Each structure stands twice: as structure tokens, then as C-alpha cells.
Amino acid sequence: MSAFITPDLRRRLKSRKTAVAGIAAVAATTVALSLAPSGEAEAGVQTEAAAAAPVAWKADSKQVAAVHESITSQKSAFEAQLKATQAKAKAEAKAKAEKAAAEKKAAAKAAAEKRAKEQAASRSAARPAKVTYPNNLDGWIREAMAIMKKHDIPGSYEGIHRNIMRESSGNPRAINNWDINAINGVPSKGLLQVIKPTFDAYHIPGTSWDQYDPVANIVAACNYAADRYGSMDNVNSAY
Template sequence: MLSFNLPRTARVTRAHKVATVVLVAAGATTALAATAEPSNAQTTASHAPAAVKPVSANGLPVAPKAGAGTADGADSSSVADGIKVTAVAKQDNSARKAAEQATQRPDNLDGWIRTSLDIMQSKGIPGSYEGLHRNIMRESSGNPNAVNDWDINAINGIPSKGLLQVIQPTFDTYHVEGTAKKLTDPIANITAAANYAAHRYGSIDNVNSAY
């Protein structure tokens, strides 16, 4: 049998080719692995947390805070504040008018009697317009500054004064809280006299002469 010996150089060349194939294959694998592995930027982006909308305890979205603005661009808190300011202004105006009315005192007999009747009713003091008017006309003719300077009270130094001719000790004892503490004040005089008459006669309506 004939034997052929390949030249040394041929064997070396073949071995190098095999090694080259192996190296190429390994390089391809490395290249595939490098391609499959994402970059740091891609990894960071893929793992970045999504924006989370706040929710309330019942799972519903939390309402926007006041002042965040409405869909049409208007500030809802400004609108609400404007309404509140208007309401407070109206309330203050009403309170001011009521206070002014309360401080406006009547300046005639009819007004004095009617105001006194309102106070008497609130204090549980009996009496009618007719009873008050009748006794006032007899005692003072409707003059709140009338003074009796001749009867026994005047002689004793405590003259009867005012619309219903009340002496100071009687006024002090039966003065009605909330009225002036001045004997000749029309409303204070009427209510004190009516209070006194209620205790002694049952009502000013039952008085038809000096009392």
C-alpha cells in the first residue's frame, strides 16, 4: 500500500483552519449574547416606575385641591371665596340695619306705648294699649316731663314724674330690665308703672284713678 505523507505545512494550515472556525463560532455566540443583553439605559427605562395617581381610602381618585383651577381655566377657590365674601357682607349689612332700627327710639306717645307693650309682653307684664293710653292722658296729658309739685309726694320731696307720674322709690323697685334707668324716660316710666300696677292691681287696665 502506498502511503502519502502530507507536507507539514499542509497539516499546520488545516489545524489553523479548524481553530479559526472555532474562534468564529465563539465570536458569533458572544455577539449574539451582547446583542440580546439590553443596554443600561434600556434597563433603567424598562424598570422606571409608572406615575401613580393618588386615590382615597375607598379607591376613588382624590379630588384636586382647591385653587387647582377648573376645566375652563377659572379658579374655583376664587369663585367660592367671592360668594363667601358677598354673603358675609350681606349679613353684616342686615345686622347693621337691625342695630340701627333698635337704637331708633320713637318720639311720640303712640310709639312709646307700642314699644312699652312689646317690652311688657316679653317680660310677662299685663296691660293693653287702651289701658296705658287712658291712664297716661289722665296723669300727664302725654307729657313725659310732667312733674307734680303739689301733692303729698311732692311735699315729702319725692314728686311724681313722667307719663304715668311715678315716684322715684316706686320706679327703682319696679324698674324693668333693659329700659333706661331714668325716671322721666318715656318707655322706662311706662313699663315701671305697668309693672307696679300689675303687682298691686293685677294690670294697668284695672287702674282708673290715682294709684
């Protein structure tokens, strides 16, 4: 069939196609404009043009500064609140630790005082209470007898008292300056009239070395009498 189309006919057909396409485009535009008000159609065209153009926004320096200041202020407030919370927690922890340490120290002190009291009570219970004796003949004899008991020295209250009254009448400072001992330079002294060599030989540790001391004099004399006569109770005259 192409053999029957002449060049002239081909030009005419091409011209007709172009015309038809143009008519169709114009018709479509006409239909679109007819469906909308003229103002909206114009706005639509402008909107498409505006959308096609790049958007440019320029920030206001005052607004930026205000936003920056607000953020900085909020940050400072948050940091201040955080520091205050941390400081409060630290102070509470410190106070709690100090309280615990004080309670521990008080408990240790109370325990130490309790132990000290218990130990003192135990020592007091372990050792007998110290006996005090009156400073008179009765007290001297009883104290001397307590010492004699520890050293297994025999002698009764009656035997000691009887010999004391005969020898010195109960005077601890009594001295014999007339008998043979006095002549020999060693007078008898004290409650039981003991000479110095005898006193020194039969002295009991823990008592005084003073020959006139009433307790030391009785103990040494009774120790001598026990060695010589078996007991002071067996002495009924000068010994």
C-alpha cells in the same frame, strides 16, 4: 538505480533542473506581459510597488481648524436651541402654575363671599327685623307694650292711654310738685307720674334708668300696677 548514477551525472541533472525552472519563470513573465499593453504592465508593476509602500497623509492645519470651528458652531447652536426650549417650557409651566393659583384664589374668595352672604342672610332670618317706633305717645305706648309682653306684664293700649291722659296729659316731662310725695321730697314724674322709689323697684332691665324716659316710665308703672292691682287696666284714679 541510484547505484548507476555517478557524481558527474548528478551534477548535470541538477544543472538541467535549474535551467528548466528559470526558463519556466521567464516564460510565465513573458506570457503575462504579452496579455496586457506595455503601459498597463508597467503601471501594474508600479502599483504593486506603491501598494507595498506605507501610505503617509499629512492633515492641513487650516482644514482641521475649519472642521473644529464648524463642530463648535454646531454645538453652540444646539446648546442655545436647547436652552431656549427649556426656558420656554419653564416659562409656560410657571405661567400655568400662576394661572392655576390665581383661579384657586379667586374661587376661594368667591366661596368666602358666598358663605358670608349666606351667613348674613341666615342671621337676618334668624332674628326678627328691628321694629322702630315713632317718637310720640302712640309710639311710646306700643314700644312699652312690646317690652311688657316679653316680661309677662299685663296691660292694654286703652288702659295705658287712659291713665296717661289722666296723670300727665301725655307730657313725658310732667312733674307733681304739690302733693304729699312732693312734700316728702319724692315728686311723681313722667307720663304715669311714678315716684323714684317705685320706679327703681319696678324698673325692667333693658330700659332706661331715667325716670322721665317715656318707655321706661310706662313699663315700670304698669309693672307696679300689675303687682298692686292686677293690671293697669284696673286703675281708674290716682294709684
